[in-house]
Amino acid sequence: MRARPATTDETQGWDRLMHETARPHLLQSTGWAEVKAATGWRAxxxxxxxxxxxxxxxxxLRKRLVGGLDVAYAPRGPLVDDGNLPDAIVALRKALSRGLTVSLLCDPEAAESDALAKALEAHGVRRSPVYVQPRRTLLMDLAQDAEAMLGAMRKKTRQYIHKAEREGVVTEKTTDLARFHRVLRTVAERDQFGIHSLEYFASLVxxxxxxxxxxxxxxxxxxxGALLVIRIGDRAWELFGGWSGAHSEKRPFYLLKWHS
Known part of the structure; x- marks a missing residue:
């Protein structure tokens, strides 16, 4: 297997090319590259x-260090069949070795497998001690009917969704970033964690x-409550969101999640 630079036409149609792998990911999209460019990452x-x-x-994504060196990161890539991952990472490493890249981190969306881990190790690919993306995520099939999805949830979760409906919780779409950010700021202040600036969210839009x-x-x-979701093709990713802490007895965030 070899890794060659994408042609001009392939670069211009990158998101289509990504979809053709049957495993597209938000973090492999041209939009994500645009967002990361603001913090010095070059796609x-x-x-x-x-x-x-x-x-x-x-x-x-590559980022320049001192002395002309750089680091490389393939978020949720390479986009290949799991069985091809060892060869793909070796091929990519070879392609990047022509420059001054000192490290390559890949975190493909692949199922945990002892066989895959051994194959990667046999190809000289070491497990990184650094995890940039969540190690586990929940993927829900939205092609199911509503009752099937509700039936797969815990009893308490179903009860809270229905309680929010009875209590008159309203969910709605908005394009008002400042409104979204105010709720997120409230959540961050309460739980004491950092959030991105309003300008960052504007760059996402x-x-x-x-x-x-x-x-x-x-x-x-x-x-x-507030949620931000990005949809690409037949998949959607929940990136940011939270509940202000108000009106806990009405369980508003459960209904927001359900409607999203």
Whole structure:
């Protein structure tokens, strides 16, 4: 297998190319590259080939260090079948070795597998002590009907969703970033964690446009919950959100999650 730089046409149609792998990911999109460019990351794109056949692709983010050196990161990549990951990472490492890249971190969305771990190790790929992305995530099939999805939830979760409906919690879409950010700021201050600036969220809107969705939860006219979701193709990712802490007895965040 070899990794070659994407052509001009492939770069311009990158998101389509990403979809053709049947495992597209938000963090491998052109929109995400635009967002990360603001903090000094430069995107490079490669196509994997075996013979004349294209078997996958990857977007690599590179950041310059002192002395002309740089580090490379492939968030949720390479986009290849799990069985091809060892060869793909070796091929990508070889392609990047022509420059002054001192490290390559890949975190493909692959199922835990002892066989895969051994194959990676046999190809000289070491497990990183650093985890940039969550190690586990929940993927829900929204093609199911509502009753099937509710039935798969814990009894308490179903009760809280229905309670919020009975208590008159309202959820709605918005394009008002400042409104969204106010709720997020309240959550951050209460739980003592840092959040991105309003300008950062504006850059997300600019990069993803209509693919980005904001939804709010209100109780008696007061904003008490907020969620930001980005949809690409047939998948959507919940990136940011939270509950202000107000009106806990009405369980507003449960209904917000359900409607999102």
């Amino acid at each position: 490079e794109r490669y196509v994997f080939e075996e013979g004349d056949a294209r078997v996958g692709c990857v977007q690599v 600019e990069a993803f446009g209509d693919a980005l969705h904001l939804r709010m939860a209100r109780v008696d006219g007061e904003d008490v």
